[in-house]
Amino acid sequence: MAKRALLRSLSDVDIRLIRVFIAVTECGGFAASELELNIGRSTISKHISDLELRIGLKLCNRGPAGFSLTPEGEQVLEAAHGLLASLDGFQAHIDNIHIHLTGTLRLGLFDQSTTNPEARVHKAIQAFDASAPDVAFEIALDPPGVLEARVTDGTLDIAIVPIHRQSSILQYTPLYQEHMTLYCGEGHPLFDVPETARADALNLAQYKYAGYAFNSPNMKAGQSLGIRRAARVQEEEALSLLIQSGRYLGYLADHVAETFLRKGAVRPVAAQDTGYSSTFAAIVRRKPEPTRKTEEFLNCLVAAHQA
Structure with missing residues (x-):
């Protein structure tokens, strides 16, 4: 028996849940849609569960047998496509009305x-x-x-x-481009090492490294050097603070590091080996x-x- 629907009128949250549902069906499951939606599988699962609760219907089967839509899910998917097409058409029409x-x-x-x-x-x-x-x-x-x-x-x-x-x-x-270089702060053991030194001669893996907590070119660059991430940050402001402490290596955009370089607060580390561009x-x-x-x-x- 279908659950009693909670949905009486559509909100922005409902429309977002519907978009997630469509993306999951287009990708063929929760795991396959992680990259497309840029959110984790557990979050995707919760979004689908929230939508099922909102409309009072089971939309899909998930488990060892794999992902599949229920008969009700098939109908909801068709209605969802129609809803989003109507919303997009309405927005486009309003935009075109205005000179x-x-x-x-x-x-x-x-x-x-x-x-x-x-x-x-x-x-x-x-x-x-x-x-x-x-x-x-x-x-x-x-x-x-x-x-x-x-x-x-x-x-x-x-x-x-x-x-x-x-x-x-x-x-x-x-x-546009942005060039990144590995830096250390005053007091770090590598601070007085010439920036022309080669990375393989510095044994970088022995030092603490501060990097972004999310998938990015920064994370890939740190992994390629074999250095362990001992601090995770979300913003470059926090990253520069850790580097200036003299306790961590970390990547900064050269245009961000310029001010600290003029003050003598940071130094590049093996610039020709560690630099990369995004x-x-x-x-x-x-x-x-x-x-x-x-x-x-x-x-x-x-x-x-x-x-």
Whole structure:
């Protein structure tokens, strides 16, 4: 017997749960959808359980036999596709009614984007405001995985992240580069070692390493050097603090480290061996297609970084 449905009217949370449900069915299960949604399997399972509770129906079978939709789940999936198509069509229609762009553009950025001389996001904002002065901005600072998840679920319109593991749900438009180098702080045993020293001669694995707590080029670079992560951070501000303590090695963007270098607070470690570059890209969802204001801002970003 079906459970009594709790759902009486749709909220933003319900629509987000429906988007997760569609993504899981398109990927063929919880495990396969982890990469696409950028959230863990346990969180995905909870989202599906919450949706089942909200609508009072069992949507899928999961277990040793694998993932499959129930007959009710098949019907809900068809209705969900229709609902999202209607919502997207309504939004597109409203956008096209307006001669001038209106509403809110929700932009996501990774930490320290403003100090990179190659990043011209401010120029894109300037150009966008000139062409769409009635659009308000909401800007969020989050780790790359969180930004990708928020663009995927529609709570952000566009974000700028370092390219790492690309999702087929998202469209990536490369914008600029960022160079990273391994640094240590004053008082660290490697502080007085010439930066031209080779990494394999320094036995880096014996030193504590501070790195990001999420999957990123930073994590991959640390693993390639064989150094153990003794501290995990979410933001570059915390990373620079640990490096300056003289107790940890860690990666900083060269443009961030420049101020500390001038003060003599940090030094590069085996720069020719430890340095790497990341490409930052603007990301939007492939489906539904971005709104007119999102497309316009993406065009402004591309133009600003090609200038």
